[in-house]
Amino acid sequence: MRIKILSTILISIPLLAACDIGRELAKTAIDVVKNPQTETGKQVMGSYSSKLKNLEFTCVKEQFPSLPQEADQLYRYALYHDFKNRWLPKPGVLDRYLPYYRIAAANGHWQANLTLQEILLKSKDINLETRERRGEGIYWNEKLMKILPASAHYWWSLYIDVGYGPKHGPDDSFIYLRKAADLGNAKAQYEVGELLLKIKDEMVRPTVLKIVDKMRVCSLNQTYPDGMAARMMAADARNEENFQQSLVFSHQALKAGESSSGLTLSRAFYTENSKSKHKNWGIPTDLERSKRYRIIRDFLWKNAHLKPELNVHDLDEIVPLPPAKLPSWDGKIAIQRFVEGPAPAKPSDELVRKLAQQAGLDPKTGLPK
Structure with missing residues (x-):
C-alpha cells in the first residue's frame, strides 16, 4: 500500500495530459522504495527535495x-x-x-x-x-x-x-x-x-x-466546506490548547453538517459538568449560544439520512461566533424548514x-x- 500511495502522491498534475509524465515519476518513486540502496535509489534519494515540489499545494x-x-x-x-x-x-x-x-x-x-x-x-x-x-x-x-x-x-x-x-x-x-x-x-x-x-x-x-x-x-x-477537514483541524488545535482556534474550526465543521462538532460547541459555551474538559477552554459562558448549537446538533444527528445534502450553511446567520451579537431565531435551520415545510408546487x-x-x-x- 505504501508503494502505491507514494506512486500517486508524488504526482501533482497541472494538466491531465501530463499523465504519462506523472506515471514516469511514479515508477521512479516505486523503484526507490523497493531498492533504496541501489545507485539509482541513492541518486534519487539524494535529490529527494526536488521531488517534494510535486507535493506543493496552492489553495484554490x-x-x-x-x-x-x-x-x-x-x-x-x-x-x-x-x-x-x-x-x-x-x-x-x-x-x-x-x-x-x-x-x-x-x-x-x-x-x-x-x-x-x-x-x-x-x-x-x-x-x-x-x-x-x-x-x-x-x-x-x-x-x-x-x-x-x-x-x-x-x-x-x-x-x-x-x-x-x-x-x-x-x-x-x-x-x-x-x-x-x-x-x-x-x-x-x-x-x-x-x-x-x-x-x-x-x-x-x-x-x-x-x-x-x-x-x-x-x-x-x-x-x-468539508466537515472532516474542519473536525480534524479542530482536534489538532485542541491538542495544542489553542481553544479559540478549535472553536472556529468546530464552527466550520458544524456548518458542513458534522453533528458531533455541535455538541463540542454547545459544551464550550456551557456545561453543567464541573469536571468537563471544556471548562479549561476559557470561553465565557453563553447559555443561548450553547442552546442553539445543541438544537442544531440534535437535528443533524436525528436526520443523518438527509446526507450528503444535510448542512448548516446558514449557521452564521443563526449563531455567529463572538463577539457578534446573536440575531433572533425561530429555532430551525434552512434545510429543516425545507424538509418540514409544505411540498413545493409540482412543476x-x-x-x-x-x-x-x-x-x-x-x-x-x-x-x-
Whole structure:
C-alpha cells in the first residue's frame, strides 16, 4: 500500500495530459522504495527535495455558478420527495423523481447533477448493475465538467474506483483526486491530505505535515466546506490548547453538517459538568449560544439520512461566533424548514417539456432521446 500511495502522491498534475509524465515519476518513486540502496535509489534519494515540489499545494476555491431558477423548481420538487423517501425507502418511489433531477441537471443545475450522481452510485432503490445505469453516471459527470470541473474530477476518481466508465490505469483514480484538490474541491483536498499522512519518511515528514495543514485549512474555508477537514483541524488545535482556534474550526465543521462538532460547541459555551474538559477552554459562558448549537446538533444527528445534502450553511446567520451579537431565531435551520415545510408546487407539464426540449431529453424519463 505504501508503494502505491507514494506512486500517486508524488504526482501533482497541472494538466491531465501530463499523465504519462506523472506515471514516469511514479515508477521512479516505486523503484526507490523497493531498492533504496541501489545507485539509482541513492541518486534519487539524494535529490529527494526536488521531488517534494510535486507535493506543493496552492489553495484554490471552487467557484459555484448561480442556479438557474426554472430548473431549480424541478430540483426542489424532486429533492423534497426524495428526502421524504430516504428514511425507509419504498421501492420504485425514487424513480418517479429522477426525470426532474435529470432535466434540471441538463439545464445547468449543478446541485441536481450532484444529487443525481449520488443516487445513481449509491441508492439501493436503483439497479446499478446494468450497463445503462453505469453509463448514466458518466453521462452526467461529463455535463458537470462544463460547469463545475473540480467536483467533476472528484467524481471521476470515484467512478474509476468502482470500475465504471472506460478502462483506466491503476493510479488514475488518485490522479483525478489530486486534480480535483488543485482545482478547489473540498472533499478532494481533505482526502489527498489523508493520503499524504501515510508518508512516514522522517526526512520529508515536516514538509508533508505543512502541506496537509494547508489542504485542510483550504478545504474547511471553501464555500461548501468539508466537515472532516474542519473536525480534524479542530482536534489538532485542541491538542495544542489553542481553544479559540478549535472553536472556529468546530464552527466550520458544524456548518458542513458534522453533528458531533455541535455538541463540542454547545459544551464550550456551557456545561453543567464541573469536571468537563471544556471548562479549561476559557470561553465565557453563553447559555443561548450553547442552546442553539445543541438544537442544531440534535437535528443533524436525528436526520443523518438527509446526507450528503444535510448542512448548516446558514449557521452564521443563526449563531455567529463572538463577539457578534446573536440575531433572533425561530429555532430551525434552512434545510429543516425545507424538509418540514409544505411540498413545493409540482412543476407544470409545460415547464418540464420546455426544459427537456432545450436539453434534448425525453420529458417523461429525463434521458436523452
